Amino acid sequence: xxxxxxTALAAALWAQEDRLxxxxxxxxxxxxxxxxxRLGDENDSPRGRLHLMRAVVEGRLAPDSQAFQTHxxxxxxxxxxxxVCPSSVAYGVLLEAARESVFRARKTPFAARxxxxxxxxxxxxxxxxxxxxxxxxxGFAGFAARSLPRGRTFHPVRFGLAMLEASRGRLRLxxxxxxxxxxxxxxxxxxxxxxxxxxxxxxxxxxPWKDGSRGRVAMLRGCVQAGLFARVNDASERVLxxxxxxxxxxxxxxxxxxxxTHAGDAVRARELARANVxxxxxxxxxxxxxxxxxxxxxxxxYGHLLEADEECxxxxxxxxxxxxxxxxLIAGEAGRVGAPLPARxxxxxxxxxxxxQGLREEPLMLLEAIPELVVLPLRDAEECCGGAGIYGITHxxxxxxxxxxxxxxxxxxxxxxxxxxxxxxMMQIGAGLIxxxxxxxxxxxxxxLDESYRRAGFYDGR
Amino acid sequence: MADxxxxxxxxxxxxxxxxxxxxxxxDAWVIVDADRLLAYESDGLTAYRRTPRAxxxxxxxxxxxxxxxxxxxxxxxxxxxxxxxGLSGGALADGDAVVVGTARMTSMLSLDPDNRxxxxxxxxxxxxxxxxxxxxxxxxxxxxxSQSACTLGGNVAENSGGPHCLKYGVTTRxxxxxxxxxxxxxxxxxxxxxxxxxGYDLLGVFVGSEGCFGIATEIEVRxxxxxxxxxxxxxxxxxxxxxxxxxxxxxxxxxLPAALEIIDGPTIRAVEASVFAAGYPTDAEAAxxxxxxxxxxxxxxxxERAVAQCSRAGAREVRTxxxxxxxxxxxxxxxxxxxxxxxIANDLMVQDGxxxxxxxxxxxxxxxxxxxxxxxxxxxxxHAGDGNLHPNxxxxxxxxxxxxxxxxxxxxxxxxxxxxxxxxxxxxxVGLDKRxxxxxxxxxxxxxxxxxxxxxFDPLGRMNPGxxxxxxxxxxxxxx
Numbered sequence: 001x002x003x004x005x006x007t008a009l010a011a012a013l014w015a016q017e018d019r020l021x022x023x024x025x026x027x028x029x030x031x032x033x034x035x036x037x038r039l040g041d042e043n044d045s046p047r048g049r050l051h052l053m054r055a056v057v058e059g060r061l062a063p064d065s066q067a068f069q070t071h072x073x074x075x076x077x078x079x080x081x082x083x084v085c086p087s088s089v090a091y092g093v094l095l096e097a098a099r100e101s102v103f104r105a106r107k108t109p110f111a112a113r114x115x116x117x118x119x120x121x122x123x124x125x126x127x128x129x130x131x132x133x134x135x136x137x138x139g140f141a142g143f144a145a146r147s148l149p150r151g152r153t154f155h156p157v158r159f160g161l162a163m164l165e166a167s168r169g170r171l172r173l174x175x176x177x178x179x180x181x182x183x184x185x186x187x188x189x190x191x192x193x194x195x196x197x198x199x200x201x202x203x204x205x206x207x208p209w210k211d212g213s214r215g216r217v218a219m220l221r222g223c224v225q226a227g228l229f230a231r232v233n234d235a236s237e238r239v240l241x242x243x244x245x246x247x248x249x250x251x252x253x254x255x256x257x258x259x260x261t262h263a264g265d266a267v268r269a270r271e272l273a274r275a276n277v278x279x280x281x282x283x284x285x286x287x288x289x290x291x292x293x294x295x296x297x298x299x300x301x302y303g304h305l306l307e308a309d310e311e312c313x314x315x316x317x318x319x320x321x322x323x324x325x326x327x328x329l330i331a332g333e334a335g336r337v338g339a340p341l342p343a344r345x346x347x348x349x350x351x352x353x354x355x356x357q358g359l360r361e362e363p364l365m366l367l368e369a370i371p372e373l374v375v376l377p378l379r380d381a382e383e384c385c386g387g388a389g390i391y392g393i394t395h396x397x398x399x400x401x402x403x404x405x406x407x408x409x410x411x412x413x414x415x416x417x418x419x420x421x422x423x424x425x426m427m428q429i430g431a432g433l434i435x436x437x438x439x440x441x442x443x444x445x446x447x448x449l450d451e452s453y454r455r456a457g458f459y460d461g462r
Numbered sequence: 463m464a465d466x467x468x469x470x471x472x473x474x475x476x477x478x479x480x481x482x483x484x485x486x487x488x489d490a491w492v493i494v495d496a497d498r499l500l501a502y503e504s505d506g507l508t509a510y511r512r513t514p515r516a517x518x519x520x521x522x523x524x525x526x527x528x529x530x531x532x533x534x535x536x537x538x539x540x541x542x543x544x545x546x547x548g549l550s551g552g553a554l555a556d557g558d559a560v561v562v563g564t565a566r567m568t569s570m571l572s573l574d575p576d577n578r579x580x581x582x583x584x585x586x587x588x589x590x591x592x593x594x595x596x597x598x599x600x601x602x603x604x605x606x607x608s609q610s611a612c613t614l615g616g617n618v619a620e621n622s623g624g625p626h627c628l629k630y631g632v633t634t635r636x637x638x639x640x641x642x643x644x645x646x647x648x649x650x651x652x653x654x655x656x657x658x659x660x661g662y663d664l665l666g667v668f669v670g671s672e673g674c675f676g677i678a679t680e681i682e683v684r685x686x687x688x689x690x691x692x693x694x695x696x697x698x699x700x701x702x703x704x705x706x707x708x709x710x711x712x713x714x715x716x717x718l719p720a721a722l723e724i725i726d727g728p729t730i731r732a733v734e735a736s737v738f739a740a741g742y743p744t745d746a747e748a749a750x751x752x753x754x755x756x757x758x759x760x761x762x763x764x765x766e767r768a769v770a771q772c773s774r775a776g777a778r779e780v781r782t783x784x785x786x787x788x789x790x791x792x793x794x795x796x797x798x799x800x801x802x803x804x805x806i807a808n809d810l811m812v813q814d815g816x817x818x819x820x821x822x823x824x825x826x827x828x829x830x831x832x833x834x835x836x837x838x839x840x841x842x843x844x845h846a847g848d849g850n851l852h853p854n855x856x857x858x859x860x861x862x863x864x865x866x867x868x869x870x871x872x873x874x875x876x877x878x879x880x881x882x883x884x885x886x887x888x889x890x891x892v893g894l895d896k897r898x899x900x901x902x903x904x905x906x907x908x909x910x911x912x913x914x915x916x917x918x919f920d921p922l923g924r925m926n927p928g929x930x931x932x933x934x935x936x937x938x939x940x941x942x
Contacts, residue, residue: 022804025508027547027611031587040519040565048501055500067497086736087804
C-alpha cells in the first residue's frame with residue numbers, strides 16, 4: 001500500500017510519529033467525543049482516528065482513502081479528548097497533521113476553498129465582511145432564515161443566514177427597545193440611558209485604573225471578529241483600559257490562520273502566522289489579548305506551527321507565550337467590579353477555551369464578579385456546540401444534532417442570555433436559537449462586563 | 463503477541479448478507495470496508511491485532527436478535543464488543559468472526575429508586591449509571607478503574623471488580639437480571655428482580671462468561687444508597703514492601719476498608735507527569751490509598767487505627783483528604799494510572815494476577831526480581847486489599863528483543879502468582895491473552911466441565927470463539 005505518492009501525502013503525519021506513540025488505546029477518550037457518543041462507530045472516536053493515523057504512518061492505510069478522509073473530516077476538532085487523556089496525547093496537533101495529509105490528497109470542496117482563499121487575503125476579507133454587514137443590516141436575514149423551507153436543499157443558506165443574523169449585537173438592541181415581554185428581566189427593562197437607581201458606586205473608585213500600569217496590550221482584532229463582531233473588540237478594549245491596561249493599536253495583523261490550520265492548509269496558515277508574528281512582535285507589548293477562543297488557541301500554538309521556521313520560529317514562540325484570552329487578563333481578584341446587571345445568564349464553554357487553552361474558571365469568574373448577574377449552570381457546558389468552523393454546513397445532519405442538544409440545554413436553564421467566548425460558537429448557538437424562535441440572546445462574556453462598567457459610569461467623560 | 467504480523471484480511475461478507483444486516487440496523491451501522499475495520503483490530507490490549515470480518519452496531523434487543531439469527535444461519539461466529547477497553551483481548555474477532563458492538567445501546571431503560579434497581583442497555587458507560595442514580599442518593603458500586611469509559615455490558619462479561627470490590631464485591635453481586643440473546647438469535651430472560659432464586663443460578667453462570675455464552679442486551683442491577691461518610695487517607699512509603707506490610711496489618715487489625723490500593727514508584731512518577739497528577743511525592747517508592755466509608759460516627763476510629771498501622775509499618779507521611787476535591791484527586795491519580803503509562807513508555811503489557819494477601823510482599827519481591835532479570839521496567843499498581851496485582855510491563859514494540867522478554871516475563875509472573883496460591887486473573891478476564899495460562903490453574907476435568915457449560919448456551923461454538931478455554935494441550939504454543 002505504501003507508494004511514493006502516499007509517502008509525500010503522509011509526510012506531515014510521519015513528522016508527528018513520536019506524538020502518536022503515547023496512545024495506549026485505553027479508550028478513556030471515547031465518551032468525551034461528541035461524534036462517537038452520537039454515532040457509536042469507533043472510527044469516529046479519538047482513539048479510532050489516532051489508530052487510522054497510525055495505520056497511515058505504518059503504511060497500512062492510504063492517506064487519500066475514503067475511510068481516512070471521512071473520519072478525519074468528521075472530527076469537530078473540539079479537543080474534548082485531550083483533558084481526559086491520561087497519556088497527554090497531543091490530539092490537536094495530530095489532527096492538524098492528518099488534515100494536512102487529507103488536504104494534499106484531494107481537491108478541497110468549493111465552498112471551503114473559497115472561504116480559505118477569502119480569509120487569506122486582507123482585502124477580500126474586508127470586502128466580504130462589508131458585504132455580510134450590508135446583508136445583515138438590511139435586517140431580513142433572520143426572517144429569511146426562518147421562512148426558507150426546512151430540508152437539505154436550503155439548509156446551508158438557511159443556516160448561513162441565521163448565523164449572520166446571530167452575529168448582530170442583540171444585547172443593546174433588546175435593551176433599548178424595551179420589549180417589555182412578560183418574564184423579560186429588569187436588565188432589558190432598565191432602559192439604555194443612565195439607569196439612575198441601579199447604578200452602584202464603583203467599588204474601586206479611588207484606584208487609578210486608567211494609568212495603564214498593568215501592562216501594554218495589543219489586541220488581535222481578527223477577521224470575522226473585526227468584520228462582524230467589532231462591538232466585541234470595542235468592548236474588550238474598553239474593559240482592558242478600565243482595568244489598567246494600556247491598549248496599543250497594531251497594524252499589519254490579520255487572520256490568525258486557525259481556519260486554515262483546521263482545514264489542513266498548513267502552507268497558508270504559516271503565511272498568515274508569520275505576518276502576525278512580524279506585526280505583533282514589533283509592537284513590543286507585554287500581552288496579546290484575544291477575545292476569540294479559536295484564535296487565542298491558534299496564537300498560543302504558533303510556536304509549534306512555526307517550529308521549523310528559522311526566521312520566525314523564536315519570535316512565534318515568544319508571541320505564543322505572551323498571548324492571553326481576554327478573560328485571563330480581566331478575571332480574578334484584580335478585576336474591577338462594575339454596576340449591577342440584574343439578568344439570568346448561562347455560560348457555554350467554547351472548546352478552544354476549555355479544552356485547547358485549559359481556561360475553565362476564568363470566564364465564569366468574570367461573569368460571577370458582575371453584581372446581581374445570575375449565572376445558571378449549563379448541562380454539558382463543555383461539550384462542543386457543533387459550530388466547529390463551518391461544520392454545521394458541511395455536516396448538516398450530525399452538526400445539527402449536536403447543535404440541537406446544545407440549544408435544548410440552553411433553553412432548559414431558563415436563562416435570557418447565553419454567553420460564550422468565541423465568534424463561531426456565538427453564531428452557531430445564536431443561529432440555532434433563531435431558527436428555534438427562541439428569545440434567548442447570545443453574547444460574549446466581555447460584552448456583559450462592558451455593560452456593567454458602562455452603567456457604573458466607568459466610561460463617562462472619556 | 464506484539465510481534466505478530468498484521469493479520470490476513472478475512473473474506474468480506476457477501477453483498478446479499480450485507481444487505482440483510484443493513485436492513486436490520488441501517489447502512490451506517492454495518493462496517494465492512496477493510497480500512498474502516500482497522501479501528502476494531504485492537505481493544506485495550508494493543509499487543510494483539512485481529513481484523514474482524516465486519517462490525518455490526520445494533521440499537522435494541524430485537525436488532526441484536528435479528529443480527530445474530532442472520533449470522534447464525536450463515537454459520538458466522540460472533541464477537542461481542544462494548545467500548546473496547548478490555549485488557550485481555552476479549553473483544554477481538556479472531557478468524558472470520560463478525561463483531562457485534564453495543565456502542566449504540568446506551569439507554570437507561572428504567573430507574574426504580576424504591577426498589578433500588580436500574581435496568582440499562584449494555585452499552586451504557588459504568589460511570590453514567592452512578593451519575594443517573596445520584597439524584598436519588600444511590601450509586602452503582604462496582605467501579606473498575608476504567609469506569610469513565612467501560613460499558614456495563616463489558617462489566618457483566620468480565621464480572622468486573624474495581625478498587626471498592628474489597629468491601630462491596632464484584633459485578634455478579636449486583637446483577638439481578640439479564641436479557642440475553644444467544645448465538646441463534648433466541649431471546650432469553652435470566653433472573654429478574656424477585657426471581658433470582660430457585661433452581662440453578664444460570665444468571666450467575668452467565669456473569670463473567672466473557673461473551674462466550676451470548677450477548678446481554680438488557681441488564682438489571684442493584685443500586686446502593688450512598689454511604690453517609692467517606693474518609694480517604696494516603697500513606698507514603700520509601701519501600702514497597704512496607705506498604706505491603708501496612709496492608710496486611712490493617713486487615714489483621716480487623717478493619718474493613720472500602721478500598722486498599724497501592725501505587726508503586728514508577729507508577730507514581732507516570733501519574734504525576736500526567737494531567738491527573740494527584741500530588742504523590744515523586745521520590746517515594748509506594749503510595750497506599752486507604753478508604754473507609756459508612757456511618758459517620760464510626761469512621762474517625764477506623765482512620766485512627768489505620769494511620770497507626772501505616773506509621774508502624776514505616777510510612778514516612780500519612781495524609782488525609784480533607785475535601786471532596788482532594789479525595790477525587792487522590793482517586794483520579796489511581797484510576798488513570800493505566801492510561802498514564804503512555805507518559806513513560808510507548809507500549810505496555812498490563813498483567814493481572816491474584817495472590818493471597820499474606821503473600822503480597824513476597825510476590826512483589828519476586829516480580830521485581832523477574833523485571834531485573836529480563837531488564838524490564840515493571841510499574842505496579844494494584845488492589846492490595848484483595849491481593850489483585852497489576853504489574854505493567856513497559857516496552858517499545860519496535861524493539862523485538864524487548865517484546866520477547868516481555869512475553870517470557872509475563873509467563874513467569876503468572877507462574878509465580880499460581881505458585882503462591884493465586885490465579886492468572888483477578889478481574890481482566892482470560893480473553894485471548896490468558897487462555898494459554900489456563901492449564902496452570904485448571905485441570906483437564908475442570909476445563910472439560912467448563913466446555914460442557916458453554917455447550918448449553920452455545921452448542922456450535924459460535925460465540926466469541928478462541929477465547930477463555932484452550933483448544934487443546936498445545937494451545938500454549940500459539941503465542942511466544
